[in-house]
Amino acid sequence: xxxxxxxxxxxxxxxxxxxxxxxxxxxxxxxxxxxxxxxxxxxxxxxxxxxxxxxxxxxxxxxxxxxxxxxxxxxxxxxxxxxxxxxxxxxxxxxxxxxxxxxxxxxxxxxxxxxxxxxxxxxxxxxxxxxxxxxxxxxxxxxxxxxxxxxxxxxxxxxxxxxxxxxxxxxxxxxxxxxxxxxxxxxxxxxxxxxxxxxxxxxxxxxxxxxxxxxxxxxxxxxxxxxxxxxxxxxxxxxxxx
Numbered sequence: 001x002x003x004x005x006x007x008x009x010x011x012x013x014x015x016x017x018x019x020x021x022x023x024x025x026x027x028x029x030x031x032x033x034x035x036x037x038x039x040x041x042x043x044x045x046x047x048x049x050x051x052x053x054x055x056x057x058x059x060x061x062x063x064x065x066x067x068x069x070x071x072x073x074x075x076x077x078x079x080x081x082x083x084x085x086x087x088x089x090x091x092x093x094x095x096x097x098x099x100x101x102x103x104x105x106x107x108x109x110x111x112x113x114x115x116x117x118x119x120x121x122x123x124x125x126x127x128x129x130x131x132x133x134x135x136x137x138x139x140x141x142x143x144x145x146x147x148x149x150x151x152x153x154x155x156x157x158x159x160x161x162x163x164x165x166x167x168x169x170x171x172x173x174x175x176x177x178x179x180x181x182x183x184x185x186x187x188x189x190x191x192x193x194x195x196x197x198x199x200x201x202x203x204x205x206x207x208x209x210x211x212x213x214x215x216x217x218x219x220x221x222x223x224x225x226x227x228x229x230x231x232x233x234x235x236x237x238x239x240x241x242x
Contacts, residue, residue, distance in 0.1 A: 010053070011108055012054045013056050014056070016048070016058070018041050035117065035232035047121045051128075054110070056102060058085060058101045058102055066086070092192050092199065095111055110172070117219065130210040135205060138173075166209055
């Protein structure tokens, strides 16, 4: 039987990962910085609250941040956040902690980086619809720059064709049963993946790209933060974020 064209409202459970160390941000905890008065993490969660396919949200964080995040859940009326849980020793372990906190009624799982604070409801929805049709989806955008391969000396050894190269983003959305099967295999084989798509790809399951956005960048360096602050304050107008 073919799946319905559109998944049921509220069938997506979102896991927002906010348990990292922000090591490349010079020691600044980027998720707790405020952009035009609103914390980065809150900006990342809000679009999931505005997407009718998302029924519930779990935030994964460090233990010391639990109280603050519950305060924000109330202050910013993030009513779809049903749980805030402590992450594990790796990204894979942290995501799994979040997945375990979702209700069993969530047939699709959307995994998103808390540092991608300009994700739009349209990007989330397209990833969910794609996963509904194909079992696994990853938001992405085509490479715009020329890609070079170089050795340790910095000498260019090859120019890669970019027609089939994409930058992977989040959300990455998976059929719940598929994710759990992939996680069981990873644990059995002792594998610890830094990318959720890799976890599923290891099963031999193809992952289909969905429509990402150049605005859906990850805050990683201080330079990213400068751009984010300008966007949040309306100093840069990039038009439709999709």
